[in-house]
Amino acid sequence: MKKQFSYLMAALLMVTFVATGCKKDSKEPENEEELITTLKLTFTEVGGTATSTFTFKDADGPGGNPPTQNDQIILAPNKQYNCTVQVLDESKSPAEDITTEIIAEANDHQFYYEVSSGLNISVGNLNTDPNGRPLGVTSRWNCGAVSGPGTVKVTLKHKPGAKGSNDPVTVGETDIEVTFAARIQ
Numbered sequence: 001m002k003k004q005f006s007y008l009m010a011a012l013l014m015v016t017f018v019a020t021g022c023k024k025d026s027k028e029p030e031n032e033e034e035l036i037t038t039l040k041l042t043f044t045e046v047g048g049t050a051t052s053t054f055t056f057k058d059a060d061g062p063g064g065n066p067p068t069q070n071d072q073i074i075l076a077p078n079k080q081y082n083c084t085v086q087v088l089d090e091s092k093s094p095a096e097d098i099t100t101e102i103i104a105e106a107n108d109h110q111f112y113y114e115v116s117s118g119l120n121i122s123v124g125n126l127n128t129d130p131n132g133r134p135l136g137v138t139s140r141w142n143c144g145a146v147s148g149p150g151t152v153k154v155t156l157k158h159k160p161g162a163k164g165s166n167d168p169v170t171v172g173e174t175d176i177e178v179t180f181a182a183r184i185q
Contacts, residue, residue, distance in 0.1 A: 119150030148183025
């Protein structure tokens, strides 16, 4: 009887160890949100080589202290520009270029460009993710006649598993949203 009890106890302990040792972690890995302190838009006129960069900086990120820099976008009339976005965390030394992570996770990110009415700018030709959906790290800006003042709102959305080809700006979590004053002159 004592021997049977020992075997039964050993079997019970073995089942307990196996059951707890093989338990799957139900948590999915979280996408750690980065601190975004800087957003840069770099414009190159189509057919030219000169560049103009317009920057937004908020050293401590959203909330807290107000931004320390928010440039006005000034572009020439009747021109086309290729635009490249760069997203940085400058609270670290050296600064971390978050743009590379956005490109690596292109299926889960999208930039949006909202131009206020009365400003003769249209934004299109956004680069795409591997599935052919808009990403927007690069874009083409077409400028019409002299106009402004107005604004251009640049929004980066994080959309894990929910990105579609024509999603509105309301879908997903906002990683950064910046409104630049703008004019064509």
